[in-house]
Amino acid sequence: MQTAKRDIAVSMTGISKRFGPVRALENANLEIARGSILGLVGQNGAGKSTIIKVLAGIIKPDSGSIVINCETVSSLTPASVEKLGVHFIHQDRLLVPTATVGEAVFLGHEIGLGPFASRRAMERRAADLLKRFFGMELPAGTLVKDLTTAQQKVVQITRALAQKASVLVLDEPTAALVKREVDSLFDVLRRLRDDGIAVVFISHYMQEIEKLCDRVTVMRNGTNVGTVDPRHTPIGEIIAMMIARDVGEMFPKRSVTLGAPVLEVSNLRLDGSFENIGFNVRAGEIVGLTGLLGSGAKEIVQCLFGLKTADGGQVKVEGRELSLSTPVRAVRDGIAMLPEDRRAHGVALGLSVRENISLASLRRYSRTGMVSRGAENQAVDSLIRELSIKTPHRDALVRELSGGNQQKVAIAKWLSCQSRVYVLDEPTVAVDVGAKVEIYNLLNRLAGEGAAILLLSSDLLELVGVCDRVLVVYRGRLAGSFSGSAMNSDALLAATSGARSNADGVAA
Amino acid sequence: MSVSANDNAAKVSVRGVLAKYSVLIAFAAIVIFFAIASPTFLTPANLFNVLVNNVVMLAIVALGLTIVISSGGIDLSVGVSVDMASMIFVMLLAVGYSGVVGVAGGLGAALIVGILNAIMITRLNISPFLATLGVLFIGQSTQQLATSGGQPIYLTSGYAADQFNAIARTALFGMPTPVIVLIVLVVAVHVLLHRSVFGRYVQAMGAQPGVAWYSGIRVPRELSMVHVLCALLAGVTGILLSATVKSYVPLSGNAFLLDAIGATFIGTTLSRERKPSVIGTLLGVLLLAIVKNGLLLVGWNFYWQQVGIGVLVFLVLAASFGLRRVAH
Numbered sequence: 001m002q003t004a005k006r007d008i009a010v011s012m013t014g015i016s017k018r019f020g021p022v023r024a025l026e027n028a029n030l031e032i033a034r035g036s037i038l039g040l041v042g043q044n045g046a047g048k049s050t051i052i053k054v055l056a057g058i059i060k061p062d063s064g065s066i067v068i069n070c071e072t073v074s075s076l077t078p079a080s081v082e083k084l085g086v087h088f089i090h091q092d093r094l095l096v097p098t099a100t101v102g103e104a105v106f107l108g109h110e111i112g113l114g115p116f117a118s119r120r121a122m123e124r125r126a127a128d129l130l131k132r133f134f135g136m137e138l139p140a141g142t143l144v145k146d147l148t149t150a151q152q153k154v155v156q157i158t159r160a161l162a163q164k165a166s167v168l169v170l171d172e173p174t175a176a177l178v179k180r181e182v183d184s185l186f187d188v189l190r191r192l193r194d195d196g197i198a199v200v201f202i203s204h205y206m207q208e209i210e211k212l213c214d215r216v217t218v219m220r221n222g223t224n225v226g227t228v229d230p231r232h233t234p235i236g237e238i239i240a241m242m243i244a245r246d247v248g249e250m251f252p253k254r255s256v257t258l259g260a261p262v263l264e265v266s267n268l269r270l271d272g273s274f275e276n277i278g279f280n281v282r283a284g285e286i287v288g289l290t291g292l293l294g295s296g297a298k299e300i301v302q303c304l305f306g307l308k309t310a311d312g313g314q315v316k317v318e319g320r321e322l323s324l325s326t327p328v329r330a331v332r333d334g335i336a337m338l339p340e341d342r343r344a345h346g347v348a349l350g351l352s353v354r355e356n357i358s359l360a361s362l363r364r365y366s367r368t369g370m371v372s373r374g375a376e377n378q379a380v381d382s383l384i385r386e387l388s389i390k391t392p393h394r395d396a397l398v399r400e401l402s403g404g405n406q407q408k409v410a411i412a413k414w415l416s417c418q419s420r421v422y423v424l425d426e427p428t429v430a431v432d433v434g435a436k437v438e439i440y441n442l443l444n445r446l447a448g449e450g451a452a453i454l455l456l457s458s459d460l461l462e463l464v465g466v467c468d469r470v471l472v473v474y475r476g477r478l479a480g481s482f483s484g485s486a487m488n489s490d491a492l493l494a495a496t497s498g499a500r501s502n503a504d505g506v507a508a
Numbered sequence: 509m510s511v512s513a514n515d516n517a518a519k520v521s522v523r524g525v526l527a528k529y530s531v532l533i534a535f536a537a538i539v540i541f542f543a544i545a546s547p548t549f550l551t552p553a554n555l556f557n558v559l560v561n562n563v564v565m566l567a568i569v570a571l572g573l574t575i576v577i578s579s580g581g582i583d584l585s586v587g588v589s590v591d592m593a594s595m596i597f598v599m600l601l602a603v604g605y606s607g608v609v610g611v612a613g614g615l616g617a618a619l620i621v622g623i624l625n626a627i628m629i630t631r632l633n634i635s636p637f638l639a640t641l642g643v644l645f646i647g648q649s650t651q652q653l654a655t656s657g658g659q660p661i662y663l664t665s666g667y668a669a670d671q672f673n674a675i676a677r678t679a680l681f682g683m684p685t686p687v688i689v690l691i692v693l694v695v696a697v698h699v700l701l702h703r704s705v706f707g708r709y710v711q712a713m714g715a716q717p718g719v720a721w722y723s724g725i726r727v728p729r730e731l732s733m734v735h736v737l738c739a740l741l742a743g744v745t746g747i748l749l750s751a752t753v754k755s756y757v758p759l760s761g762n763a764f765l766l767d768a769i770g771a772t773f774i775g776t777t778l779s780r781e782r783k784p785s786v787i788g789t790l791l792g793v794l795l796l797a798i799v800k801n802g803l804l805l806v807g808w809n810f811y812w813q814q815v816g817i818g819v820l821v822f823l824v825l826a827a828s829f830g831l832r833r834v835a836h
Contacts, residue, residue: 303723351712356719370699370704
């Protein structure tokens, strides 16, 4: 396994980083070799993204040293890292949608004379590069927004190559791709490896790691716990390395006596997505729901809120059957939804904290169609206090708040409705650790007050830490219900990734 | 040290005040300029003329557009609503119906335009721009077909003319009916947009339609209401217009479209929150009306008036932006 010194493109040693009381990285090491694809795996919160952000110059480490191309670098900035040939393809595409392919490839490094970018030269060079590296031909002047997600990834990679990248880091590049696109992306990455480029591939999908990577580094609790050859190591063994045994005080403890079933789902079916889904959520219970992208877990939640119309089945809230045709009905029936895309569906950034919080419950604060500002202000102020939403005042725009506080505003909107059922879709994505704990506390409080909570999450640690019971969806069916000691990350991970069913070739 | 800091603070606050009142200052400057340039500008007779002929009808159309633009949409067919109301109103009076029936028929015609827009936008999911553009084309052709290629209808004498006079000239507290109608509608739309539950939903749809939908707001219904209200308001202008000029001239409503959009967006730019508002729109309408009238009095012909308006709009907006940036 020992690699010669000159083959090491990046070497990070003893990296530590704390955010307040939370240790994000603790003496972590990462070695990236030229001409090889390194997988980087670990649970959410294991430190993968933090160590990548340290390398990208976005986060300053508290201690540790970084050597890039045999050169010790002291203070990294995103710009200086790019100059050293280290490029990052982030999970959310960061391309200007209305730019042409040429403009996107040379953004920030325009070709041309003085201040005048030569669009024609850029289009030609970009087309050359795309053809040479990927055999991809696009009509001249194609706009980024007209490309598929996979093509956009390729354009991003081309941008890195155009600037002589020697290290390429891809964060969850396959999350939004279909199988065929994944395969062609893998071909591209293998070709780059053969050209001597160091590739780092971060993924939750063990099968992809196994298929693509030459080595895989496993992170856990902020440090690297081992580097293995995925082709000669069983997936189960890698998963065992990933699982953190101690969840710590991230997840506040609670004790609640469960009441009668509040949400009852039976035989729910959405053709082409899931079928035969049945479960209950009792008053005071937090039930987790998880599954890989495309497993149907997300669609179940969408059906419950009327965003998609189920093709069959029954949903009851407190014994009353729901029609579930639109969110309008769902809200009336007492279902609250915390959507994953907070900016598009959760909070209106251009409205004030007050307007956001009262939006779903305005009727409560109005008489004959007129909003009573006094009643509204009072309710909003008490929610701001209760949830300790950090905002200068109730009329501040939500845009000015941090992600965690925006999420609290989105939750406050439903508290103001006094909903009975809370459906949460990835509520802690893009929320810092401190705010996460606050959100968990909030869920506990809601459950304590007798609400039924359904938590859709892909963060297995979160599910184990917060939920009373976790349902796993695999290929459109409930693959298992886990509670008590059976509810642990090993079991959940195995059930979601289908590792268990893949082993014996039978769908669970 | 402390002296210069104080100086700075004073300067900043002066700039802050300038930025805050830039609209009023610009307004005053324009009024003073025309008052000096034309002796008739500041006379009560002229100002009254501006109010009745330039402000009232444009302002009512602009109120409707303010609602639509607040909801994140646009209505390019306001001119058609104006014309349709005007056409049906005049035609009903021409065959001998009373003013009440005429007004009801005119508003009914505008209502149909609004419902057509609402159906295309909320049921067929066509973007407001394209849907109302389609209605604009259809509405224009309909008028030409109904008036044998665009023949105006004049009713300058007889029963119909009396009915027109009753609407246009009846005075309350010395004010003609159109001015009273405007005042009532300004108050009503202000309350509706800025105080009511419906108004809050409109703002939410304008700010982030997905959030409105995910909050259980009946977006299609509210959006339909938005477009129907806009068409009805434009219809009111159509009736007032016909009653004032005692005629129906096909396609005359289109003249309101760009001015009303302009007034609404000037109002948006000038408002603190950069959102359409009734007060802002009124300011925009007043600004346009005063500049038009002033340039006319100074003796500029129609084409140069357009240039003058364009330049003035730029100057006012640039000054507002610049001062705002300094203030921050």
